[in-house]
């Protein structure tokens with residue numbers, strides 16, 4: 081039986097790589113995003129179904145859920161650091177707006193999508209949320225939002241387990257070949273991030289795609305409520 085897989089934020093970067101990985105296995109893949117041209121181009125390239133949807137908009141998420149009565153794998157990939165595309169003024173009003181933007185983009189996007197689709201997920205299914213190595217330090221609203229996403233996923237696992245579902249987090253370190261940094265990653269910072277790894281390289285989208293594919297596989301059914309770090313050793317756990 082082919083699975084039905086939803087990848088939010090599937091037009092580019094890590095979401096596109098995950099969509100391609102499941103398509104290579106013959107699964108039915110639905111991808112979402114806000115930029116409709118980009119979404120349709122990726123969907124045509126991969127043989128996926130495009131559904132334009134802003135994961136932070138309750139009405140759009142409700143429409144998406146109405147279109148997906150059954151689902152096996154939910155990958156909440158939509159997100160990014162909204163601080164990279166806004167000017168900071170340093171006022172308290174602006175600080176509040178900046179924090180709300182990152183919480184909306186990275187936490188509420190996954191919460192809304194999961195809440196809308198939880199009943200559609202069939203037993204044996206998987207929920208995969210995407211955090212960041214930035215959650216380990218949380219010096220920014222982006223890191224704090226990703227840390228909250230990981231904390232919430234642990235509770236979600238307890239809620240979803242009795243339905244035969246797993247819920248896990250993938251937490252990437254630096255992954256290149258995506259639009260994440262919006263051209264703002266300096267050579268100096270890139271070198272510093274790579275120097276912090278044990279394998280001396282940046283990650284690639286396929287590193288994340290293979291991890292997601294494994295988490296949704298029959299061999300991973302006893303892995304739930306966990307955060308899997310994919311960062312070349314830049315942050316270690318024990």
Ligand SMILES: NC(=O)c1ccc[n+]([C@@H]2O[C@H](COP(=O)([O-])OP(=O)(O)OC[C@H]3O[C@@H](n4cnc5c(N)ncnc54)[C@H](OP(=O)(O)O)[C@@H]3O)[C@@H](O)[C@H]2O)c1
Nearest residue numbers: 089092093094114115134135158159160212255258259260
């Ligand atoms: N690359 C890294 O180094 C890295 C490291 C740690 C974590 N991450 C996380 O990995 C995820 C994917 O990032 P990426 O590196 O693949 O960057 P990316 O290429 O910018 O991908 C993000 C995708 O999410 C979509 N998106 C953003 N907000 C959305 C929303 N509200 N509703 C629907 N779609 C939305 C974007 O498309 P539209 O703009 O068209 O909506 C875009 O296709 C993000 O959650 C990011 O925080 C990335």
